[in-house]
Amino acid sequence: MDMQKTEARLSALRARMRATGADLVALGPGPHMQWLVGFVPHADERPCLLLVGPEREAFLMPALNAVGSRQHTDIRFFEWSDEAGPAAALSAALEHLGTTDATRVVVDESMRASFALLVLDTLRGAAHAFTEETSGALRQLKDADEQAEIRRNAGIGDRAMQALQAAARPGMTERALAAIARSVFEAGGAAPLFTIVGSGPNGAAPHHQTGARPLAVGDAVVVDIGARQGSYSSDITRMLAVERPPEGYPEVHGIVDTAVKAALAATRPGVPAKSVDAAARNRIAEAGYGDYFVHRTGHGLGLEGHEPPYLTATSETVLEAGMVFSIEPGIYLPGRFGIRLEEIVILHDHGPEILSGLSRDLFVTQGG
């Protein structure tokens, strides 16, 4: 990442720090750090932190990663060795930042617990918050480069889904079907992140662990796949049926699709995320399936596969142009089947842009 982008993002972060009264932001080797400085040092159990104070920033850096990391940044390192441990280096870094008596600290919610507690145990008595009002808030708004990268990833996701649909046959295991999608991702230069294939009754667990169950004629199959090319990723869910859908399926599919459409129609800048959730949830509840829609309507997509904004029944987050998120209502009928349909959208001033070019209709495999 160029220095200018880092400077601009640091400056935006400090504005959020001032607005929220935060003295210090501590980020681990993960998506927040990636967003801010464009790279992530080798991550293991050794505490590695990007510390942002009101005027200066510093890295707490394991000595053995210093040479490799120095290629990517000019930010000052406070190095520590395996022998000495990180305490003295952290104190020196806090001294350098002028934050040895910080009282409000933002810690990266996604980093290792040991990293967060190292900071909080050092700054005894400091209150803590996660990043939702600082870097988390800023990361929600994707610039044109980020949008282009997410759009490109969605294209690879579509191709993986189509290949999987074309390959599905009775007797194939969930795992074999997932492997088809993974191979297409890999051929497209994307690293598979998840390939959920939930066949028949397994589809009733929204996060089913793809397994050895063979597809049977009459199965409905939830396929939820995603992969990362570059720094961003894809995420799409479609339904397929093996030769024919199970009894009672088409009506429920129609209800879920109506919920997707209602959520899309409610999606525009200025509305709270909860009204998009309500739009989907009300349709499903009106149809009598309210108890079977067991999760939120969507989540943001960016450097993390799940990140703000979250589209829940209670989220007051106001949607803005530049946000990228999923709309993915579902109905899960224990012992029978599950149905989820998921679109990723980029929100523009004029409304949501749907990234997938694939129909949400049930894909039915050909017999024989």
Place this chain on the structure above:
Amino acid sequence: MDMQKTEARLSALRARMRATGADLVALGPGPHMQWLVGFVPHADERPCLLLVGPEREAFLMPALNAVGSRQHTDIRFFEWSDEAGPAAALSAALEHLGTTDATRVVVDESMRASFALLVLDTLRGAAHAFTEETSGALRQLKDADEQAEIRRNAGIGDRAMQALQAAARPGMTERALAAIARSVFEAGGAAPLFTIVGSGPNGAAPHHQTGARPLAVGDAVVVDIGARQGSYSSDITRMLAVERPPEGYPEVHGIVDTAVKAALAATRPGVPAKSVDAAARNRIAEAGYGDYFVHRTGHGLGLEGHEPPYLTATSETVLEAGMVFSIEPGIYLPGRFGIRLEEIVILHDHGPEILSGLSRDLFVTQGG
């Protein structure tokens, strides 16, 4: 995992809790949970915790993962929905365990910061520790099944290393070489975890990010690779030279190998981990390269690639039969090359069993 093993491990954990005065252990979806109950629910940003109290245990479980997780365990779930959030379910779980006023809490150091702080913010005023005296201590000792699985993984690691050595040629990029190892891992049913290829001066960064640098004649190349088959993984480092080693290389390789031998000789039950580190470090220091051995001598290997015991200059951990760890001294000469040689050993009563069958000698590729 069978219920009996879970029962035995829970009972061993409670003995450690009593011995260390811990009222509650909170584990995230990761290696500690895997070790205790033999599975890990789908992991995302939704707090999911295995809570172990003095007499009972409970899961804090995101509602959408309940059906999938129920296939793997009979432990009581306290479910929470995206709408409600986890607070009430966590309180109910703590009530069930009789730990609403726990004063000493063990939190899983490897879980998300948000999970640990959810527990600690709920149990205001409770002191916290990580797992090093509870589940971390227990996990250090591998039973016969675990040892067999780690031994099998080491065999796949050797094959991947040999294939990579056989394929190395001038002009190949670090990434292309790493891909050879990954393909052998995958063919053996192992998921690649890391494939560090540090060529020429890049080898001087112990955790070099494998990149686009093409191998040149006269390069020394650090190759550090590992993959997971089943629940355990492999980890091996060997050195190769492209047609011939660089100037001054053989002497330094000899020093590192002597350090490995000295560490192996010092490795036996009853000695503190720091004396193994000292054995390696002293050899390197005596040879005049003390400033260039910038990391600890080794780390445990198990459900995590890095876990206790850590073989550092200050570790008082007493080695015991059943521990599995790396011995991997190195010398890193900035601008020139790095050398690391790594063995994984299982410690027995009679001494260390080296898992790799590969020589630690420099592998020199054939010209032409």
